[in-house]
Amino acid sequence: MSGHGQPIAMRSRPRGPLSGTANVPGDKSISHRALILGAMAVGETKITGLLEGEDVLDTAKAMRAFGAEVYRHEDGSWSVHGVGTGGFAEPSQVIDCGNSGTGVRLIMGAMATCPIAVTFTGDASLVKRPMARVTDPLALFGTQAVGRAGGRLPMTIVGAAEPIPVTYTVPVPSAQVKSAVLLAGLNAPGKTVVIEREATRDHTERMLTGFGADLTVEETEEGRVITLTGQPELKPQTIVVPRDPSSAAFPVCAALIVPGSDVLVPGIGLNPTRAGLFYTLQEMGADLTFENMREEGGEPVADLHARYSPDMKGIDVPADRAASMIDEYPVLSVVASFATGATRFLGVAELRVKESDRIQAMVDGLIACGVAVDAGDDWMTVNGDGPGSVKGGATCVSHLDHRIAMSFLVLGMAAREGVGVDDGSPIATSFPIFEPLMQKLGGDIARETLGAVPA
Template structure:
């Protein structure tokens, strides 16, 4: 059973070309941060294009529990009336973050330097994920964490009554860890410094600056050094959320592997810390173009056009690109199954501690569908034999992971015998309109049972 409802078995089969325009939802990362920073501001933050998936809605409910007022208007826009930096109230209930590692880790950071306590939990997937990577640096501010063995949820965070600023080097590339430390630093005096040896998605830095925080970034021999001046008064903003590049990956990749397809995906955020998949697909020979390049809300945006690409070749994906596409490796492995030759993905051990062990989950399903796969602790290789080569026919386990479920459903749109997933319910956490969007493009996608 999924964390947010009944199991929903689903199946896709080859039907014909995918054609049309795919209006994907708002960016999940920016949606989370819009709600949290709005709650830490004084006054009304207005949000247009918020992703209304379960993960983000859970974050909105959490902000209400900490004292903010969060309202959805009839036109689909949202308002957040914030309580100011350090103004979180102690919640009177357990904070359930559902499936969202991003949500729980960022919220922990935001409350860790407030003199309150809060208990966090999540669904069957989230309670298995490690939280020590966040609670360890939060302890440097003076916060305390008590949870299950292995640093897992449910967990209570006791915020620091007298927080101190922190200088912290992130041990592995993680935008969640970096962001949690920066959000904690908002209510600490002086300067909080985060050092990244490898740059990760920078939405938090961009948005903190937009809300009026004093924050700077410098590239040094140590790495990327981010310095935040604590205890600002954040100013409410009007935010237009760009469309999610991680969600766009599914209609884009489906178009590349389904014969005759031509799909336009408009208004996609192409922040350079998020766009690694699209450059990788171009390196493989995909017919993928960026049209109408522009800037919206401080983020680069473009319309993506993807056409069936029968001549794609396997490549070695540069390991330094991993942080810019970490959520897209599952669907990249599907594309690799229809390319010719071996696609090798290295430096991706972070995939093992996502909503599922994504390396193992994708390997098991691809092998069951007749694809040659090899794996190691921090790498995966997929050897494809070109268009029409994937047999399919398997029922693949989603492991309560939305990206695993959607990736195998994309596989089934081009595999000879189609593909089923045991549970498509987790898709609602990030891409609640996945089914109607894909069927609107011409895919055959059905619920079973």
């Protein structure tokens, strides 16, 4: 599948229980950061388990354009020979980040305090997404940004020649914004301080510490205060990327709603800032267990065992959990459709500015499939009628959003009439083996010629 090529219509249908082992790819968030920090270190960083989806491959290309040497070895491992903090060269070409909001925002932060000019662009989805949430705090360092109306790509960033350290309070929970500011702070003198009122995924802080940065984290009345001392010499690392919990969500959730299913998903990263979905599912009554708990590469890891769960109940998912599962709400809304009662998602305004307006995309598709749904600016309610209750039959619009496409394909595995998506090609950006993996478990997913009108 190609997220940059022709649309690929797909449809999934119920066919019986899912069973077996689902070896999902490496964590996308950690993969991006490993490449970027490897490029900012001095020496060779070795990476195993890197996600080789299009989003991460676009970040690898970008690091090469900035002067780092990035290689993939025959055994699947990667090496990054970095250029040092502040050592990025000015690229000769536009940096195309494809579909990746994480990639473009983190790269903007990494180059923002280098005296270079860089033009960024992306695919039809990425150029619609707002960049001001990152460029506004980067301007405090002395960085300049010129883009389309609304702060959108294509955009040229002129790095600060004489950057100054900043103190910045993140206005909404966003690991991308926090990380961009911290990466920019690496090449600024003195101490850069980021304050987040609500904790978001902390992969950047963990990895910066691993690379030798002087970074402290303090819990205060203001919130979580992260202090970074600028201009360190980052030391190359050997990084083992755990498997992606956001990708694991799809085989896990499919197993919970397809009768008779029993699926093991090994080696999943359970960083507490990323594991909100799995605890939410357990609260709903899912038969989901964590086995072989351990630590790999500084991250907590476990094997997830998911079994069909016909007795799940609707719950209220609190707003303070949103940051730890923001990418998983689309597939959670699918599970909620097969639970009994109302499941309410609160504090999820961030979903409206992801690869698509994920709230509206799921509302439209679920209603077309016969599910009762309601939503507002920052909330969504799914009224489930229990196992076997979802009619399906619709062809839903993916809006160039990989998680929307995969969520509706999971829905189709348990809906009575199956479910289609107008374009499954964006799945390749984060989970390039989704289709064969789900088929190997017993799922019926097929590519087809569109005949129905998308919902």
